[in-house]
Amino acid sequence: MAYTHVQTFNPEILYAFDPLNEAGNCSKTHSHNFLEISILLEGEADYLVDGSRQDLRTGTVMLFNPGVKHAERQKEGTFSHQLHIGLTNVSLNGLPRNHFPNKRALLDLGCYADAFMEKAWRVTKEFNEQRSEYQLMGKGLILEMLGLLLRSLEDGSDNTLPPALSQTAVRQQHLVNHAVYYLENHHSEEITLEQLAQQLFVSPAHLS
């Protein structure tokens, strides 16, 4: 089963920025209430990730689920060029909102690493150049990057959590996704809660 339901999977990109970090740069230990992907485009960085300090090199990819603590610092004589992407409105089958199925933040993309980095560089270029429709191009590229991340996590990875939601929560998730989908596809009509409920085979009280 795919993690995504393609029609209703519509993440919001909160930011995509690519700082150049010089020696002395550092961030305190923090976490987010959304999803963050951090990519070392160039250079090296010292990260607190998965509970320990690690020296990370070019090509490292980290995916921080909500609440996962991390920090970084730039050691003397080093620099790094990183891309950080913040995402919300991420709904994967069987997982809590804005969660990916990885246990550890440090990812091993295996055979998908080169394609992933190529897209990361193109996102960087789009967001820096800001040509017309750059946000749409960025969204397309980021959806592909998420697809590659999910593929790498599905390919017999030991870094994949089993579905975390109860059956009831999964049913609720599907109900909400389909309500949004129905609304998206009936823009031009007048819709009542009764009609929406009828489409979803629930009582209107369920939706109000």
Add this chain to the structure above:
Amino acid sequence: MAYTHVQTFNPEILYAFDPLNEAGNCSKTHSHNFLEISILLEGEADYLVDGSRQDLRTGTVMLFNPGVKHAERQKEGTFSHQLHIGLTNVSLNGLPRNHFPNKRALLDLGCYADAFMEKAWRVTKEFNEQRSEYQLMGKGLILEMLGLLLRSLEDGSDNTLPPALSQTAVRQQHLVNHAVYYLENHHSEEITLEQLAQQLFVSPAHLS
């Protein structure tokens, strides 16, 4: 101004298939009530497009807005490999639902042609191989293709229509897009029409 509002722009892919056409293949004149993109990946084809019969070559891209008539036939001694993509739930600023701003179906992608064809081939590969998350990968690629189409239409093209909607209709379009967006981002809460109306600064009667 961009044609797309990136958070709420969420097209649905109705199909993406790539027939191999041999001599004798033909389709009657027809149109769709959605958006169709047709791409000559390989070979040549005889199309009725923009009101006349035309011999089209590898690399030709056509974008049929709803209601735009077209037909094709495969002449003796020729073949073609085409990719057809059907899309609905397409909302561009100032344009009727499922409409792109092109006057003629035959497009000239100029400097975006190579990048567009590369993505068309990758969509073809994804939908034929059907590996995990291929629909998500396809969606990402198709969003990029739409971005390239819009860029080519914005770059001083003589094939671009001015916005067709009235100011009232544009306001209505924004209202609906924002309602969908609000619903998407408040899944887990109980939402009443009153709260939604409050967010959008309209009366609940507007939404029911």
